[in-house]
Amino acid sequence: MILEHAVARASELGLEALSIGQLARELELSKSGLFGHFDSKADLQVQILDKVTEQFTRTVIKPALQEPRGVPRLRRLFENWLHWAASKDSQRKGCPYMAAAMELDDKPGPVRDTLVQAQRQHIYVLERTLQLGQEAGAFDPQYDAAAGAQEMYGFILSFHFYKRLMQDPQAETRAKQNFERFLQRLTQGVTS
Amino acid sequence: MILEHAVARASELGLEALSIGQLARELELSKSGLFGHFDSKADLQVQILDKVTEQFTRTVIKPALQEPRGVPRLRRLFENWLHWAASKDSQRKGCPYMAAAMELDDKPGPVRDTLVQAQRQHIYVLERTLQLGQEAGAFDPQYDAAAGAQEMYGFILSFHFYKRLMQDPQAETRAKQNFERFLQRLTQGVTS
DNA sequence: TTGAAAAAAGCACGGCCGTTCTTTTATAAT
DNA sequence: ATTATAAAAGAACGGCCGTGCTTTTTTCAA
Numbered sequence: 001m002i003l004e005h006a007v008a009r010a011s012e013l014g015l016e017a018l019s020i021g022q023l024a025r026e027l028e029l030s031k032s033g034l035f036g037h038f039d040s041k042a043d044l045q046v047q048i049l050d051k052v053t054e055q056f057t058r059t060v061i062k063p064a065l066q067e068p069r070g071v072p073r074l075r076r077l078f079e080n081w082l083h084w085a086a087s088k089d090s091q092r093k094g095c096p097y098m099a100a101a102m103e104l105d106d107k108p109g110p111v112r113d114t115l116v117q118a119q120r121q122h123i124y125v126l127e128r129t130l131q132l133g134q135e136a137g138a139f140d141p142q143y144d145a146a147a148g149a150q151e152m153y154g155f156i157l158s159f160h161f162y163k164r165l166m167q168d169p170q171a172e173t174r175a176k177q178n179f180e181r182f183l184q185r186l187t188q189g190v191t192s
Numbered sequence: 193m194i195l196e197h198a199v200a201r202a203s204e205l206g207l208e209a210l211s212i213g214q215l216a217r218e219l220e221l222s223k224s225g226l227f228g229h230f231d232s233k234a235d236l237q238v239q240i241l242d243k244v245t246e247q248f249t250r251t252v253i254k255p256a257l258q259e260p261r262g263v264p265r266l267r268r269l270f271e272n273w274l275h276w277a278a279s280k281d282s283q284r285k286g287c288p289y290m291a292a293a294m295e296l297d298d299k300p301g302p303v304r305d306t307l308v309q310a311q312r313q314h315i316y317v318l319e320r321t322l323q324l325g326q327e328a329g330a331f332d333p334q335y336d337a338a339a340g341a342q343e344m345y346g347f348i349l350s351f352h353f354y355k356r357l358m359q360d361p362q363a364e365t366r367a368k369q370n371f372e373r374f375l376q377r378l379t380q381g382v383t384s
Numbered sequence: 385t386t387g388a389a390a391a392a393a394g395c396a397c398g399g400c401c402g403t404t405c406t407t408t409t410a411t412a413a414t
Numbered sequence: 415a416t417t418a419t420a421a422a423a424g425a426a427c428g429g430c431c432g433t434g435c436t437t438t439t440t441t442c443a444a
Contacts, residue, residue: 012298017208019431032433033392041432099294105356106204106285116358123358147366150354154346154370157353162342164297166308166315174339178346185377213400224404225422233402 002027002037003051004091006044011052011096015045015111016103045111052096053118060084061125070138071183074129078152078179085160086172094164098157123149130186139186148186155179194219194229195243196283198236203244203288207237207303208295237303244288245310252276253317262330263375266321270344270371277352278364286356290349315341322378331378340378347371 005027010018020041024034038044064077085095097119104112127149133139155175162171197219202210212233216226230236256269277287289311296304319341325331347367354363 014295017295021430021432030393031431032394032435035433036391036393093298101353101357102291102294103206103209119353120358144366144369146362147369150350150363150366151347151370153353154348154350155343156346157349158342158346161293161311161345161349165293166312170338171342174336174342177336177339178343181377185373211401213402222423223402224424227403228421 002034003047006048007051007096008091008093010048011099012093014099014103015048042109042111046114049100049114049118056084056122069136070133071187074133075183077126077129081156082159082172082175085156086163095160098160123153126152138190140188140190143186151182194226195239198240199243199288200283202240203291204285206291206295207240234301234303238306241292241306241310248276248314261328262325263379266325269318269321273348274351274364274367277348278355287352290352315345318344330382332380332382335378343374
């Protein structure tokens with residue numbers, strides 16, 4: 001329960017800016033009562049990231065893996081991911097990874113390691129989805145899967161920036177438009 | 193001089209994490225001696241962003257505008273931008289906007305406004321470069337310039353993430369590869 | 385119902401934060 | 415050389431931080 005709220009706040013403020021005192025106040029707990037559940041702030045941050053990864057796997061990756069390989073799976077994965085990045089409910093505001101990514105990209109340590117591992121794993125899923133699509137004959141086998149994954153990741157990142165920071169109402173339309181064009185290229189000259 | 197160092201540190205730590213005391217220590221100044229140059233921390237942050245924008249305009253945009261419209265200008269703009277995002281010298285470590293973007297995307301105020309305005313302006317340059325290329329007959333006039341700008345921005349963002357957070361040595365290669373493919377699409381069926 | 389174990393609270397600590405005031409030092413014009 | 419002006423320093427403030435201790439409350443099995 002504590003972690004759920006912590007995830008929500010961390011996705012707004014970032015992992016560093018989130019303070020234990022503030023968390024305790026919001027949960028109507030004493031500072032030390034809350035702190036008792038964690039060894040340190042870094043430990044809390046790691047647990048937050050683990051929780052986020054669990055959520056991401058459950059709501060973005062798992063549903064996509066139930067789609068058949070090729071276009072349906074890739075599209076589902078992309079749309080879920082986009083939805084994840086845009087989400088603004090009580091659970092999460094935007095992508096919790098992003099705020100963390102910028103603060104941590106120059107600070108080595110266990111928190112950063114946890115984040116990097118999660119991010120690598122998610123991108124690997126993207127890459128593997130492309131590869132499996134190729135093996136299934138749905139995608140152009142010439143296409144560099146790693147480059148494609150980086151490209152798709154870019155769609156999501158730029159969407160996030162356009163939407164959250166610049167509040168561009170057309171961000172989503174264009175992100176989907178770019179993805180569909182990407183998909184078209186990917187399936188170009190493929191029969192099945 | 194103060195601002196230059198502040199820019200360098202802010203691009204590493206972010207605008208919020210950067211503290212006045214720390215800055216003063218590094219510059220061998222007293223905290224209040226430094227603070228005297230600014231009305232508040234928010235004012236310092238705004239001035240940092242203004243300085244960054246000036247640097248970005250000078251090193252990324254201006255050189256690109258000296259190239260002829262069309263492919264050369266767009267490529268130059270993209271490469272400069274990529275180089276800016278990757279830079280790791282004494283002046284700057286990575287893109288200072290990015291760290292700020294995530295912290296601020298939910299916090300209204302003058303600092304955020306300054307950042308949004310700068311970012312909008314930079315993206316407008318991107319968009320306008322595409323449009324001018326279209327008008328000059330170098331790019332496919334059907335292409336939606338705004339979507340293209342968002343796509344290119346994605347190349348840069350994903351490159352930044354791959355390189356800085358995940359430390360992928362191939363990030364740059366793939367970013368350029370993706371851009372060149374984008375360029376190919378853009379110039380498809382255009383004679384001149 | 386008692387008692388071990390876990391959770392929460394209370395309290396205090398040193399430390400850094402942004403900011404304000406006052407005093408000293410340096411700069412530069414008369 | 416004197417003086418107005420600006421820059422830096424010094425000291426203090428209230429506030430929040432993360433974290434350790436000790437004490438109280440709650441939980442739950444024996």
